[in-house]
Amino acid sequence: MIRNLFKIFRLATRDYLHEWQMSVCFVLGLAAVLGPMMVLFGLKFGIVGAMMDQLIEDPGNREIRPVGSGRYEHSWLESVRKRPEVAFLVPRTRSIAATIELASEHVPRIVPVELIASDHGDPLLAPGSPVPEGLDRVVLSRSSANKLAVKAGDRLDGSLVRRYLGQQERVHLPLTVAAVAPEQAFSRDGAFVSVRLLEALEDFRDGRTVPELGWDGVSANTGRSYPGFRLYARSIHDVAGLRDAFAAIDVDVHTQAAGIELVQRMDRNLTAIYWAIAVIGLVGFSLSLGASLWANVDRKRKQLSVLRLVGFRTSDIVWFPMVQSLFTAVLGWALAVTIYYATAWVINGMMADQVDAGQQVCRLLQIHYAIALGLTSGAAVIAAGLAGMRSARIEPSEGLREL
């Protein structure tokens, strides 16, 4: 049995090589359909993938900012933070009070910076890097770190001024650079600090006492409310829902929901267009492959009959077109992959300066190549099997008398 299959395999191979012009035509015909389809899918996968990556990676798209200033209670903010679609939430203090002047040992000048409320899990800060904590550890924006010529671990002197009891009063506060934030986190001079520190600075400016830092003033603030908050949704898909939830309780928020929807709609449209083309392509591809293999078996009916005449069993004969179809499928696929590689290389080269480093406009994963090979071989085997069975069903004497 195996020996017969091996003989059929050898005969089919020799025939395939002998008719190399025909074989080349079949392989070219297959690659001509499969290659462009792979390029098309590579583009769709690369472009939409990159857009989605960008959307997901840029935390700015997940940000929800209240418009104007309100009065948000701590307990309410806590309840919002507990919602599953909220990834990060910290309260903000009044922005007019959220500044400090920084000085370092390395440069003579004093740099005034904006303060941004932050905490563990701040999406703007690099994951895994130290976060602002307590009343002394801050994360500087890249630009303020450059102006102060400091790096993580360096010491800073923070100072701020208030008018209190008719007098100008300046206090100093020792700070440590916990880390420097990524470039894109905050483009101006700024520092990420704990909410507790912001509250302390606001209290100081309001003339209240801050016992932890030894600052005098009227009694401590009770029943504090916040004018705003920094909120990031868990994913871009939760932004629209949160926006609507806020609108329902008359909290006006600013989001990137419109932009996100645009890209999502584009993704849906592109996917729909792609599938329309892919389905048409796949149908055409299957038909062309099936037709050529079918025609090939028909053409070889006499030869297949001769093989039956010399004693090959019908079940062996079916393997003859099968082997040849698999040759065509694998070679056509390999050529299509080559076409794809060449095209993707050119496209990615042309677009290289328009996308981020490491991103590709046209790309496929290993699994996609495997799927293409599987589909092609499957279609080839089915077509050849059907044609082979048809030729096996006719009586050998009929096939022999054909010219």
Next chain:
Amino acid sequence: MNTESAAGAESRHSTIYLLHDVVKNREAKGVAFRLRVPSLRIDQGEKIALIGESGSGKSTLLDMLAFILQPSAAGAFRFRPDDGKPAIDVDACWQNDDLNRLGDMRKRHIGYVMQTGGLLPYLSVRDNISLCRRVLGLRRDGTVEHLAEMLGIVNQLKKRPDALSTGERQRVAIGRALAHRPAIVIADEPTASLDPYAAENVMSLFLGLAEEFNSTVILASHAWRHVKELGLRRLSHRTTHTRDSKLTETVVSG
């Protein structure tokens, strides 16, 4: 595997084919055709000639004898290639759709020479001649070379069939039919496509080799003249047409 050599002169009278009331009906373009074989017996070592015009059903009978065409009806269709073993009921094989058994018998016991072609274009002459031997898994024993020498195609062994003349191709086809030393060689007008001189030459080569290999020969030809002197037994063959010429019936017996 020794059955071929056992089919010698001492068992000359054992019967290979025994047919009774075998019928094959065919229809083409509104004209029906019927081949009827009331009785046919072919013994081992015999050389049978089936003479008639083309279209008279010679090929139909040969194809049935080679198990590549199913009879429409058969009173009896027995095949006994191995002397001493029970005869095989060919019709039962067809009825049971046991094509593999028929294929195996054909592979082992029958060589077939077609009117034209039948060579595989992608194999060399040598591989074409050895094809049946390969299928049977026979070892090289010089038979192929011997046949090539006898048939005058030694120099063509490495060529592909498309590089040969028609006459050379027929010699290759004869070589292939004999290479596995089958008990029976069936030839369907093996020389019809050759000029008369070459035809006579190839025919006598063929019959000589079949004699040498102790093969039973069943030969179809449209010309009796040049097979008569080769000592073949001619099967009785009669073709009649109905008055409206809608049915052609050929009756063969012998």
